[in-house]
Amino acid sequence: MPAKYTAPRGTQDFVPPESARWNALEARIRTLAERFGYGEIRTPLFESTELFVRGVGDTTDIVEKEMYRFRDRSDRDMALRPEWTAPVVRAALEHHLFALGPLRLYYIGPIFRYERPQKGRYRQSHQFGIECFGFAGPEADLEAIALAWELTRVYGIGDAVLNLNSLGDDECRPRYREALLEHFRPNLATLSEDSRRRLERNPMRLLDSKDPADAPFVETAPPLESMLCGACREHFEALKAYLDLAGIPFVVNPRIVRGLDYYNRTVFEITSSVLGAQSAVCGGGRYDGLVRSLGGPDVPAVGFALGLERFLMILEALAIAGDSPRRGVQAIALGAQARAALVPIVTELRRVLDEPTFADYQDRKLLAHLKIADRNRARLALILGSEELAAGELVLRDLENRTDRRLPLGPGKDVAAALVEGNS
RNA sequence: GUGAUCGUAGCUCAGCUGGUCAGAGCGCUCGACUGUGACUCGAGAGGUCGCGGGUUCAACUCCCGUCGGUCACCCCA
Numbered sequence: 406m407p408a409k410y411t412a413p414r415g416t417q418d419f420v421p422p423e424s425a426r427w428n429a430l431e432a433r434i435r436t437l438a439e440r441f442g443y444g445e446i447r448t449p450l451f452e453s454t455e456l457f458v459r460g461v462g463d464t465t466d467i468v469e470k471e472m473y474r475f476r477d478r479s480d481r482d483m484a485l486r487p488e489w490t491a492p493v494v495r496a497a498l499e500h501h502l503f504a505l506g507p508l509r510l511y512y513i514g515p516i517f518r519y520e521r522p523q524k525g526r527y528r529q530s531h532q533f534g535i536e537c538f539g540f541a542g543p544e545a546d547l548e549a550i551a552l553a554w555e556l557t558r559v560y561g562i563g564d565a566v567l568n569l570n571s572l573g574d575d576e577c578r579p580r581y582r583e584a585l586l587e588h589f590r591p592n593l594a595t596l597s598e599d600s601r602r603r604l605e606r607n608p609m610r611l612l613d614s615k616d617p618a619d620a621p622f623v624e625t626a627p628p629l630e631s632m633l634c635g636a637c638r639e640h641f642e643a644l645k646a647y648l649d650l651a652g653i654p655f656v657v658n659p660r661i662v663r664g665l666d667y668y669n670r671t672v673f674e675i676t677s678s679v680l681g682a683q684s685a686v687c688g689g690g691r692y693d694g695l696v697r698s699l700g701g702p703d704v705p706a707v708g709f710a711l712g713l714e715r716f717l718m719i720l721e722a723l724a725i726a727g728d729s730p731r732r733g734v735q736a737i738a739l740g741a742q743a744r745a746a747l748v749p750i751v752t753e754l755r756r757v758l759d760e761p762t763f764a765d766y767q768d769r770k771l772l773a774h775l776k777i778a779d780r781n782r783a784r785l786a787l788i789l790g791s792e793e794l795a796a797g798e799l800v801l802r803d804l805e806n807r808t809d810r811r812l813p814l815g816p817g818k819d820v821a822a823a824l825v826e827g828n829s
Numbered sequence: 830g831u832g833a834u835c836g837u838a839g840c841u842c843a844g845c846u847g848g849u850c851a852g853a854g855c856g857c858u859c860g861a862c863u864g865u866g867a868c869u870c871g872a873g874a875g876g877u878c879g880c881g882g883g884u885u886c887a888a889c890u891c892c893c894g895u896c897g898g899u900c901a902c903c904c905c906a
Contacts, residue, residue, distance in 0.1 A: 409898070411896090414896090414897070414898095465904095466903080466905080467904085467905085468902050470830075470904095471904080471905090488906090516906080518904095518905080518906095519900095520830095520896085520903090520904075520905080521830075521897095521903090522899085522902070523899080523900060523902095524899080524900065524901090525905095525906080526904090526905070526906080527906095530906060531906090532906055533906095534906090599903070613901095613904095615902085616902090649873095659831085663905090665905095674906095681901090682898080682901065682902085682903090683905070683906075684901085685905070685906065686906070687906070688905075690904065709906095710906055711904085711906065712906030713906080714906075715906060716906090737865095740863070770859095770864070770865095771864040771865055771866095772862080772864080772865065772866075773858090773859090773866095774864095774865090774866090775865055775866035776866055776867095777866090778866065779866045779867065780866090786865085786866085788864085788865080790864060791864085792864075800865090802865075802866090804866070807866080809856090809865085
């Protein structure tokens with residue numbers, strides 16, 4: 406019978422054993438972020454819509470068409486968070502965190518975007534990211550990139566590529582904009598429809614167009630790097646030097662322009678070939694004007710967001726198939742009397758064992774119980790039946806080696822101790 | 830928002846141009862083996878063929894709609 410209720414479109418349930426992979430990744434990430442000196446921030450799942458409009462820009466796709474937006478019972482205009490940076494800045498301002506000087510925060514949790522699902526893209530997805538506030542220099546850019554890169558290194562993701570670019574600042578970007586307009590305008594008629602629409606509003610977005618109609622003009626477009634102002638050029642060159650020092654390989658990719666309005670100077674993406682069309686697993690950059698535009702002081706900032714679904718997809722593509730290791734012990738009781746006798750032992754095992762203690766409460770044959778133990782991938786089976794009860798013993802079966810061993814049936818503590826000792 | 834494609838037992842799928850098509854393998858339960866798991870053999874449970882209309886004497890099979898999956902565009906993590 407088909408399920409009557411299903412998860413909403415573009416959302417997923419994570420059940421064992423996949424949920425365990427999520428937990429393991431999240432634990433690794435928290436450890437790494439804390440090693441870099443970052444503290445976790447948690448913010449509400451929803452915020453006032455206005456925050457996102459002001460934060461990410463009212464002409465971005467996120468704001469124009471991708472927000473889960475609703476009015477609450479008091480008619481407030483709210484939205485499920487489509488990205489983390491604006492809420493983090495809001496919270497930092499609200500709690501006066503910028504008064505303390507440089508600030509390093511990381512976050513991990515869901516975001517929501519109303520999009521058509523496809524490979525690596527969901528309506529609820531999960532991001533890990535950091536925000537580093539208070540450093541205008543390229544050292545902070547390096548720190549952010551190094552943290553993201555370290556994650557790919559730790560997991561041995563060999564095909565990860567760091568794409569780097571600079572978008573310039575208020576001084577050089579307007580000049581570049583003019584240059585782009587001059588370059589594309591004469592060919593307006595032959596450009597793709599999207600690009601024609603976008604030209605006046607945000608000409609830089611043409612650079613990452615995949616439409617073949619645009620390709621020849623994108624090819625010949627002047628690279629932004631050639632038009633950077635002195636300060637931006639210096640910043641960019643210094644960052645590249647730092648990356649070399651840190652041993653982080655990168656490619657300068659002038660087509661990385663990013664979709665959110667708030668970026669300036671450094672932008673970067675980490676891509677992997679296994680992800681399909683949505684090839685970016687991590688994206689970020691510098692956004693020196695954002696805090697101010699949200700009503701705060703002039704605080705420079707740099708950060709990134711990393712997609713956990715995509716990261717897990719990469720890990721899965723890289724994983725070698727194989728049985729998971731056997732863990733824990735299956736407690737097997739044959740008959741009501743044995744079930745009762747096993748209670749104090751199971752209780753104790755669950756106190757002292759780090760691995761799982763499995764139990765099944767049906768009346769089954771030993772054969773059936775052992776099948777269940779096998780399915781649970783248990784390492785040991787603790788068997789108590791009428792024979793053992795009579796002899797005052799327990800059978801401890803090693804499910805890997807298929808060997809039996811006998812333990813005296815005593816107080817739970819003693820059995821647990823004997824079991825732990827014999828298998829440590 | 831646009832396009833393509835798919836939607837049959839828990840899982841992976843057969844089912845040709847409409848008329849014993851409601852099936853297979855795996856899994857599950859039970860048994861062969863009064864109490865020893867990855868093998869073997871047998872039996873059994875389980876499906877309103879996504880949902881709703883329509884065409885037809887007759888639809889899982891054709892048409893329309895709808896919901897959902899997948900992939901791509903757009904865009905992004």
